Amino acid sequence: MKEQEQMDKPLRDLIEIIHFTERVSTKIHGLLDEAEICRVVKEESARSGQYTMSIVLLTDDKSKLKVAEVSLPLQKLKTAEKITGLQLKGFTIDLEKSSFYSQVVEEGKTVQIRFVDIISELFPKPVAHLISKVLGYTEKSSILTPLKRHGEIIGAFSMTSTELADHFIPSVKSLAQHISTALELADEYAERKKMEEALKKSEEKYKSIFENTIDIYYRADLEGNIILVSPSGAELFGYESVEEVIGKNFAKDFYYHPEDREILLRELTKHGSVTNYEVTLKRKDGTPLVGETNSRFVYDQTGKSVGVEGMFRDITKRKKAEKNMQLLSAAIESSHNSIIITDMAGTIIYANKTAEEMAGIPAEIMAGRDIRPLFPDSKRVESMIQEVLEKGYFHKEFKYTDEDGREVWIFNTSALVTDEEGHPLGIVGVTRDITESKKAEEALRESEEKFRGIAERSFDGIYEMDLEGHITYASPAIERITGYKPDELQGDLFQNFAPESALIKGFQALARVVEGEAIKGLQVEMIRKDGTAALVEINISPILKEGKVVGAQGIVRDITERTQAEEMLRQSEEKYKSLVENINVGVYRGVPGGGGQFTDVNQAFVKMLGYDKKEEILNLKVADIYCNSEDREKIREKILGQGFLKNEEITLKRKDGTSIIVSDTGKATYDTDGTILYFDGVLEDITGRKRTEEELERYRHHLEDLVKKRTNALTRTNEQLQQEIADRKLAEESLAAEKERLSVTLRSIGDGVITTDTEGTVVLINKVAERLTGYTQEEAVGLPLHSVFHIISERTRSLCENPVDKVLREGAVVGLGNNTMLIARDGTERIIADSGAPIRDRDSKIIGVILVFRDITEKRKTEQELLRAQKLESLGTLAGGIAHDFNNILTAVLSNTTLAKMYAEDTKVAEKLSKIEKASLQAKELTQQLLTFSRGGAPIKTTTSIAELIRDTASFALRGSNVRCHFYLPEELWHVDIDEGQISQVVNNLIINADQAMPEGGIIKAKAENVNVEEDVLPLDRGNYVKISITDQGVGIPEKYLEKIFDPYFTTKQKGSGLGLSTCYSIVKQHDGYITAESEVGVGTTFYMYLPASQKKREKKVEVGEVIKGEGKVLLMDDEVFVRDAAGETLQYLGYTVVTARDGKEAIDLYQRALDKEPFDVVIMDLTIPGGMGGKEAVSKLIEIDPHVKAIVASGYSTDPIMAEYREHGFKGVVTKPYTIEDLSKTLHGVLKG
Template sequence: MSNKEHKLQEKKLVETIQQLKATQQQLRANNQQLQATEQQLRALNQQLEASNKELINSEYKLKTAESIANMGFLEWNFKSGNIIVSDSLRTLFGFTKDEPITSELLYTKVYPDDISLVQRNLERTLEEKKYHPVDYRINKQHGEIRWISTKAEVICDQNGEIVSLLAVYIDITNRKRMEESLKQSEDRLSKTLMAANDGMWDWNLKTNEVYFDPRYYAMAGYQVDEFPHRLEEFQKRIHPDDVDYVMGQAGKHLAGETERFTVEFRFKKKNNDWLWILGRGIIVERESSGKPLRFIGTHTDITQRKLTEIELNKLSTAVAQSPLIIAITDKKGVLQYVNARFTEITGYTTDEVIGKNPRILQSGEHSLQMYKELWKTVTSGEVWQGELCNKKKNGQLYWESASIAPVFDSRNKITNYMKISEDITEKKRALVELQKIEKLKSIGTLAGGIAHDFNNMLTGMYGYVTLAQKKLDSNHPAYQYLSEAEKSMDRATKLTNQLLTFSKGGEPVKKVTDLAGLLEETVRFDLSGSSIKPVFTFDQNLSHAEIDSGQIQQVFSNLTINAKQASSSGGCIYISGSNYAVREQEHPSLKPGNYVKIVFRDEGSGIAPENLTRIFDPFFTTKENGSGLGLATTYSIIKKHQGYVQVHSVEGAGTEFTIFLPASKNKNPLNSKVSGNHRIENRPSIKILIMDDEKIIREMAIEMLDSLGIIAESASNGEETLRIYREARGGKAPFDIIILDLTIKGGMGGKETVKEILKINPNEKVIVSSGYTRSVELNNFASLGFIAKIDKPYTLQKLEEVIFKVLR
């Protein structure tokens, strides 16, 4: 072999060795990644085992609840025809444990008289794709009849076709028996009450005998039994002009033409004076054929009522001055009378409405069918009650709670209609505000719990990403991936902070703040890089406000971003701040006092009318990538500051948000900025104890502290923390700082643990940590004995800053 060939072969050998070394390094890196993945899989497996135990426990609780409530469940798959039922439903219907359940088998259990009802309800469900609750009877065993109440949910596929029916069956037999018993008791009580008022009579239609009670005789000046108990004796004492009317009404009731017998007539007293009587009665007993047997009623002396007609002018004056809106029409619905309150509210004069139909007030907010039902109710002699949205003369809408009743003459004929109503416009507005508040409260607990758990997970993710970045050069390809992951976690953190705004713990931590400065800083930052120009207008002596600057900055940012997105073609956003005094009863949602009024107005696309009432609802959004939390968060924050936010928008012409915040009497805003380099340098042998019930957070925190050259130990609960703490003090190697998780599931949390530590050493440096970043306890950490706090999720840099401040 020549010397040249030898060198060439040697060169190839060197290259091969270098390639092998590179491959060996890559294999080591891959092995490290596999080990990390294995650790993650173990953690996931532990979570899966815990979830499985929880599922088994939930199934046991569900079966117990079914048994206690005497209910059963059914799932009917319309595609396959399969029907799956719970064991409790088999017991409810009397099916055996292994008996296959089919629709035909279910129908065999339905009481014969109720089969058509069940079938119609199923047909209606298939047609409307919506189940309507229904009660019916079933034949169980040995001829036993039970009442069943069913409720169900219809499940449809993406094409709107019914896939299955999920139903719950509840045994309501006892309730039905109680209802029947109550009905019988009410019937007996009704008959007793009808016969207990003033003079009572009882007409036996078979014998034509009429029983008159002692009071009946006395009210006409007779002794008991002074005239015979016969119908003829009653008839001959009726005024000649009234006898045909009275007996005619009685005949109509006996013939079933009227529900009750009611007449007004004159009755001769023993001294020949005429007594005005209100006669009322009802048939209480019939033959099997329906023929009346017994007719019972009462006679009431209404002579005095006739005398009170003299007082009608006084009553008319009272009506005219009533704070209620009163209007009277004739039987055709033409206005004949309106009181002063009517003209005050509507803006019409009396002359402008008399002789007109009340439809001049119609706003268009109600359907024609609603008005038809209203008219049908009152013309049938019934009272209509409800809420109406009407229109004033100037076009402004107002709401009223109204009662419209027919007015009858002595012959029971309708002569007029009277409407009595109250202006409830402000009450309606207040109710809408209350509903918004209740809606926010309803998701409070859920949001807080989700955000807390999410922050715990993010803490572990932040920590390991930060540690991984420290071990890589900034030019390494993986470093950029980790940076992008960190940005995603930042967005997730902002989302959890918005969720925490809704939780009960999301109360503001207030301090006096210069609103004008905060506004300008926030708006200019959010509009940087855009073509939209902010235009600011502030009162020269604009009041400060006592606010949580972080939360209010979030409000300003939300409104600025909304305006920017609505003004995609550019233009201006107008922001103004002014001092505003709210007077007594001026605003239903604000107490009287001084406020700072802030207005955001854009020249964008505006908001559609159908969306205006929903824009503050949590999770409502019209944006493709929106979370639906921005304006809901804004509303929640402002309410927690005892303020108010309202919106006015014209589609295509822009939107205006107005905020009211209570003004502060203090004119000197506080400055809480802390300057300095937050680095831990030249501080050897720092020792920290970490308590957290999440293993991943404990391990991550120890890794982070180790990267800072800090000795760290961990504990999972308060009891373990106290044991380690005491051992360290006894061994003359105490901890410099203790970091406690505020809440520990199923164990002693930070609140209780810090009390015990401070009993041992009142000067101990204890930091509180929690995923409930907006909780009142966390924001008032000093009152619990903590020296500082660190919100989850936290980065290595944030952890270092807090430790520096405590050790400084």
């Protein structure tokens, strides 16, 4: 029975594949879209569950096959894509690499082969076997057969199954034939649709031309009845629609002179057609219309004329313009000005009669001659022409001496003549003889000069005005009195400068002057230009002409100077006093003698030195505020020696003992005997600036070192290039004999090389250049360089200049600009560094160009990674300082709040204190983020299970969210040495980001796996790592933002700080790990994190219990008084006796003195004391005194290396600020009992 079944199985399999073939053929029958055909074949194959198929189609250049469709199950497809790192749909197969596909496509064969053998040609064998194993295709075979369209092979169809045998080939070929037929029909359908669309567009185009033409198209029968007319015809002749025009008779309804139509018909009969035939027609309202027509007879199929058709153009405006031109020509000819028109080269086109007379040459002789020799000063004419070409016009008067020696003045106005589009056509110049006018002006000028000289030298203002009050002249002194320049007053009314109170007095005075009376000593107020009022004294006299008053002239004198000076002095004193009190620099006045004494200081001076009241400063000696006597003596000597100070830098002492650096500038005031009465000065706090200058100076030295190194490198490069050029010149002498050797060399070097001729045509391309551009030697030779070497700017995406053009232009070695990107034939983009040089023959003639370039894409990525690390390091310094100070404050807040909560009896007060405590702990988390940036910091590491941390952190972060997290955390995961708090913060950030990316809900996948990094594919040392991935199904990150997400302060969220991911980056880097991300918009984002695996055993966790009270004597050292007070009270609450110290020196002294009496049981020391001895130095000295000392280090710098390795520095315990009472009690208990 089993034997029978085994015999029947091939038959059943054959029948099954035949049914499958018929089913697929039926489904695709009638489909007219290539993509739809491929989709149906794929779906039917997937539905069968037995067969896997693929359709691959030839690319345009027929050198590759592109996967159009493949019917793998989705999960297997994704697995295969993950292994290969490629998307299978759209994947290209190089025919040169696949012998099986080459047989099918190039030879038309149908082949049967194992699936694993096919992909072994496309991928490395280990990868190919892995893909086969994952897909379950290790034992499956494939049948490959051609796909054709119109008899030409266009690709291949493959079917894969475990059951395929040779006798199945006809069925597979049959299915391929059906697919080919369907593709042919789809192609024909697409072509037909394209033709129909083109025909439709053509009809629309000509219809649009007919309906929108400006000229009029018409057709009429032989009797003149209109059969067809364009819409422009109805509009031009005043009709409301085309329908109103159809049927009307040309002779009766349109010809202004009906007999003109008979003349037109005779011309048509004689010549068959007419061109530019002028005719006068009439509009609907009877007004005439002059036009031109191109007309011809229309014939039927027998050759008999059946009508007339043509185009008509309205030339009414042109005819009118021609008439106007005739009038203009007559006016130009009769003008008394010389008018000459030239072309753009200066050749005379036209000259009027006046020009003939001025030049003494007939117009017909001047025409065609150069204008320059007609004038005595040809250079001036040339400059005039150039100015017209540059500006479009020329206006200037100048003089010359004529043949009789007479001085002649002329005024010339020239302008550029352009067409309707603004293109220059020529120059028109108009010249007028102004000799007599200039003589009259000179006589008038001499007369006025005498009067003006007196007026302009007068201290008082002199003015003239007409009878309406318009000012016609004002002397320069008027500006001093009124603030207005004389030309600003010209034509203005005097009342515009007088207040209302003075108007009546002014009008009365003007009325008296009109009657011929002179007025003296009139005092009135006037308004200056700046709006201020002035008191002036005016003398006014009438101006007489032929005995009639025609205006007034007068003298005005400012008599408010003294009053104004007094007022200004008062305002100045008030302004100075206000300025001194409110300026943000210190101002002081001091007197000499007895160490110096301040007599007055401003509020900024008081604040600068840290005092509260001015009286505190005034009670000090000047010498008291100096940090050192040398500065005091230097300033004293300069004041006594030169009487002033300018930007003297000194160090002063503030009230709290701290110092500041100031810049002192001032001047001494002397009595008549030369004795210093007092010294006024200004102090500017430059402490911050000095620190900045020091930083800038260090950075300048750093840059100078970089420049020197770069200069040396460039010098070496230049020498190498010079040597290469010299060697190339020697090599050119034997170019013909060495050509083959040069070709071999170019193809062997590691850089891409392309050589061209002087026309920019590719002559040679080496193997590296073939790989980078995508063109082979055979394809590239003969092509223009820009077709093969397509380069753009990385930043602007604009095309770069052709390097061949640049080399030929400069004739030397050139380098392309930075950020040059090469786009390969397949669209791959690479950043390149390149240079070009001319190729010369033995006569040094350039015969071609050589380009040398290399791919620096990976180098650029490394540089960007380094830049990102430098950004974080720079910001870390600032963040660490801020967080340390903030942690000190939080220590006091948290300790006092906890104590207050314990003492509080009112429940509402206790509730409020709990909220403060909670907020303080949240602030602690924020400072922890800032401290992560701290330069040189090290995590406090313990050996732990990363799986447990991921699970706990993610679950906590997603409480109350509609997003769920699926965990893929194998039990065999390696342990890691990490700071649990910091890595938990990283996972928390990534989970929250994923949650926010899916506001409608979704699934987050949290995975971890053991990996071994061997190759330099990641910026990591080789070794074992735990790889963690967090994947969401959210909106995704656009590609343009992806490389910036780890930059500090970069965020796309409205309320984001931009610290989250940059903090993650810093934490992972400090753990010697690596973090990166990949994303697709609309699909989701995955973050990958690599952490070094640990060989240590996991440490047991110690649970934090309740407050542990104790007893003993504690020495507490901290520089902040509020920390000492808060921590001291907390220690007392815990049962300890407390003694405090401000710095390490004081702590050592107290410890040593207590050693023989009541020694301290434990010492708590702040790690960092600004300006004093900190915990690190102090503990080493305490160990010298007492080797058994029990010291605990405390610091707001939680990432300081000492905090992580405190035992190596002599400490027995560690507590991080801000600490809770539980943290402090637990640490104390552990140290005292340990």
